[in-house]
Each structure stands twice: as structure tokens, then as C-alpha cells.
Amino acid sequence: MKNRITELFGIRLPIVQAGMIWCSGWRLASAVSNAGGLGLIGAGSMYPDVLRQHIRKCKAATSLPFGVNVPLLYPNIEDHMQIIVEEKVPIVFTSAGNPGTWTPLLKEKGIKVVHVIANRKFAKKAAESGVDAIVAEGFEAGGHNGREETTTLCLIPLIRDCTDLPLIAAGGIGDGRSMLACFALGAEAVQVGSRFVASAESSAHELFKQTVIQTQEGDTQLSLKKLTPVRLVKNKFYREVEAAEARCADEIELKNLLGRGRAKKGMFEGDLEEGELEIGQVAYGIRDILPAGDIVQQMWTEFRKEQQQIANLEL
């Protein structure tokens, strides 16, 4: 497919695999890039030296473009950015922070920069900072999430109407139908997270993958709104947060309850009771664990089929 996003990244298909903590290392990123999409390494759960290894292994595993996702609130951000520049990573997605801080430096180094936003204010900030494209992510997405709770269906047209930048939709996209829906809303590509958590190459723990494919309607909830809102599976840890919130626990109590390392414990180590399990609502429809390349190909095949059905509507 030829559009602004595929040309910007030099990829064949407008499917970006989200750079997710604990789930997306070099195996997943390179598999997606080799299938024609854009694979992203999730730096948010990696120490600098770990990130460097993943970048090198990714380069060895694919000759095609890939990128790194960097949450801007990450404590080792300077080290991460230095490694990204040194290793000549061609594309960086930034999130959770001010796009103005790093975009100019990265652009100066010839790196394509994309920023993730959840409202118009940050879309405009990202545009002003000089990014090459924007990811707009809705309420149904897994993990950390915007405070406005605007859903993807409502968010994409709002962002489309406030900036001419190339636009990637995220949140609630797991098949060719939802991908096509986002194109109808004005997106030029999609970023897909949850569907790739349940892939063979994802570094998520096998027990977490099994949880994802068994998730039913209502089994995830945007939680911890007094801290940073995050969509979680309703497991034992979530129930403890819910109980604390129901007795009006304050931020300090919630922070203590959350503690440190819960996301790793849940998603990487497979502690389904005590860990944080971040996944999107789209998991309600994911019922199998597939090779990432097959996921890309299935989405694209379904997208084309649905596109034909829409083209053939009798108006």
C-alpha cells in the first residue's frame, strides 16, 4: 500500500506493532517488520544495555525498517536516546511526556519521530515540536491511557480535523475490520498492541498470553485514575485496587499498594494474581496465539476484503 505513512517509514503495509513494555522485544519487532509492517521495540521496560542488545539483534534479524518506543518519563531517558542515536535506529515513537524535549535532537540526527497523544492539546504540541506523524490512542487501549477517556471512534476524527500530519490510529484495533474503520475515520495506518501480545514472538509470559485469549467483555477496566489511568485485567491485584478505591484510599495508599515492578511480575513473569496485566478491550475478540507475521497477513487480507465490501455497497 502506498500512502504517507508507508512512504514515511519505508514499509509495505500500514500496520505498526505497538512498542509495549515487557511484550515487545527484538523477536516481535523483527517478525512484524519482516512481514511488511513496522515493528517497534518497547524500551520502557529495558535498561539501557538491554535496549542496545535488542536493537542489535533486531538489526541482525531484519533488513527492513523498525523502530523503538520510548516513554518520555523513563528515568534513563538520556541513555536510551544516546543508544538510539549511536545504533542508528531509523524511527522513534515517543509517548507519555512532552514531545518538545527530544524531537528536535532526534530529527537533527535524521531519525523519524512519531508521538503518541490522546487529545487535541497534545496533538498540537506534537505538531509544533516537529514530529513526522502522530499516533492517536483511544480509551479502549490497554496500558496507560488519556484522562479524557475519549474513545478511538470519537478521537480520530477530532485529531484528523486539527492537524494535517500523517495520523496513526490506536486503541481497539485487532483485525481488518477495525483497521478499515480507522481508515474511514481519517487514519492512514493503525498501531496494534493487544493482538501482538498474543503472538508467538511476544515476550509476554505464556500465562499472560493465555489470559489475553480468554478475556471476556468487561474483564478489563481503566484503573488507578488517581495516579496514572491504566487499563488492566480484573485480577486479584485489580480487585485490591478497586477495594482500596471503594474505601476512598488516597494517592499515597494507592502508590504503596501499587509498589514497584507489578507490570513485570504480571506480564513477564506470569504472576496472574499479584501482577499488573495491561491489555486492551480488543482482547475480548482475540481467541488464538499466532505468529506475528500471520497476524499482519490476516489483518491485511481482511482489510482488503472489507474494503471491497465497502466499495461494493449498493447506495
Next chain:
Amino acid sequence: MKNRITELFGIRLPIVQAGMIWCSGWRLASAVSNAGGLGLIGAGSMYPDVLRQHIRKCKAATSLPFGVNVPLLYPNIEDHMQIIVEEKVPIVFTSAGNPGTWTPLLKEKGIKVVHVIANRKFAKKAAESGVDAIVAEGFEAGGHNGREETTTLCLIPLIRDCTDLPLIAAGGIGDGRSMLACFALGAEAVQVGSRFVASAESSAHELFKQTVIQTQEGDTQLSLKKLTPVRLVKNKFYREVEAAEARCADEIELKNLLGRGRAKKGMFEGDLEEGELEIGQVAYGIRDILPAGDIVQQMWTEFRKEQQQIANLEL
């Protein structure tokens, strides 16, 4: 357009105007039906004799099909249903209750029955009860809302995959782009609420209409989750609920705070501070009050334009 929904209702365009309390009387319903869509009278805010007047005025104002929306928890439900049968209303949408209670009687009288759901469980219940079609409504919708918080983007494919019934999407649809997106997800028509609140023929108070077209991102919130979840504009009343919830008010306190008649006060009488103002997230993109017929025509024109763009994508 020819599909199962337009043929079921005998309408020209697959656009249903939601039967909303305090906003959709005979003027709005007949205007939408005259424009080729399906107009619905919202019985939920009408005494039986008022409903009968609205039905008769609607019949006088249009020779085209229209319907009535009946929330099944309404106290005067038997009277409402009797009037609907006596007045030979051709189409009834039911919501907020068990579809099994009234569907058989209405069907026996030759009335087309559609039930509004927000999850698979009720979609199956509706199918078993013999309804002719289903409305699946997502989290972004205004007013009362499902507990699972599943967004329209995630809900429509789930429902499409669990029933062959004709499917109408609702929640977050206010223009031709979101309409087309819902068709990509598997819907065969859309139900549109908020966009028609901001119409000339809506019976919403002028001050409420002005509020709708000034709504910004994050200005609505799903509230009162301990009672029945309802999406409200964040006005003074909402802030009081929020403060009560923040101090862990119980259901009884919240019920007392809610009291009676707040929806009428806000939406019909224009008390923007003390009233309940029910509107969907899609209001963030609505910036003008138009005749309902123009809204139908604009949506349809944009739908066709976007459909062509999707058809012409270079794959």
C-alpha cells in the same frame, strides 16, 4: 440504499435518530423520517397521553415510517404499549430491560421490534426473544450506558460475530466518517443521538443545545456508576456527584443527591447547573445547530464521499 435495515423499516437511508428523553418528540422524529431516515419518538420522558399526542402529530407530519423508543423500566409501560398498539405505530425500539417481556406481544401485533444492547449476553437474549434487529451501543454514547464500558469500535465486531440479526451501531456516531467506520465493523445502519439533540427540531432547551455545541474533549464523563451509569456533561450537578463519590457516598446518598426530575430540569428546562445534561462524546465535534433534515443529508453525503475514498484506496 438497499440493505436489511432499510428494507426492514421501509426507509431510504440507514440512519436512525435515537429516541431520547426530553429531546425527541414528534417534530424531530417526523423531520428525520421525512428526510429518509427513521425518526423515533422518545417515550421515556412522556406520560401516556403525551405519548399519544406525539404519535398522532407525527403521523400527521409524515407519511413515512417512524417509531417509538420505550425504556422497559418505565413505570407506565403497559399504558405505553397499549397506546403504541392502538395507534398502529409500525416500529418499536426497546431498551433498558428484558427484551423477552414485550417482544412477543408487539410482534403478534405486526410491529417491528428492535432492542438496544451493550454486550453479547443481551444480544443473545434479544435474538431469543424474536426481535427483528439489534442496536449495539458503546461507551461513548450519551445517557445511560452499559457496565462493561465496551466502546463502539470493540463492541460492533463482537456483536456481529455472535448473531446474524440486522445490526445498528450506536455511540460516537455524528458524521459520515463515523457512520462508514461502523459499516466497516459490520453494522448495517447507525443510530444517532447527540447530533440530533443539536438540531432545530429537537425539543432540548436552547441553552442545552448551546452547551452541546460548546462541549470540548473530556467535558463528559460516565457518572453515577454505583446507580445506573450515565454519561453527563461535567456541570455543577456532576461536580456534586463527583465530590460525593470522592468521599465514598453510598447508593442511598447518591440517590438522594440525584433526586427526581434532574434530566427534565437540565435538558428540557435549561437549568445548566442543577440539571442532568446527557450527551455523548461525539458532541466534542458538533459545532452547529442544524435542521434535522440537513443533518441526515450531510451525514449521507459525507458517507458516500468517504465510501468512495475507501473504494479508491491504492492497495
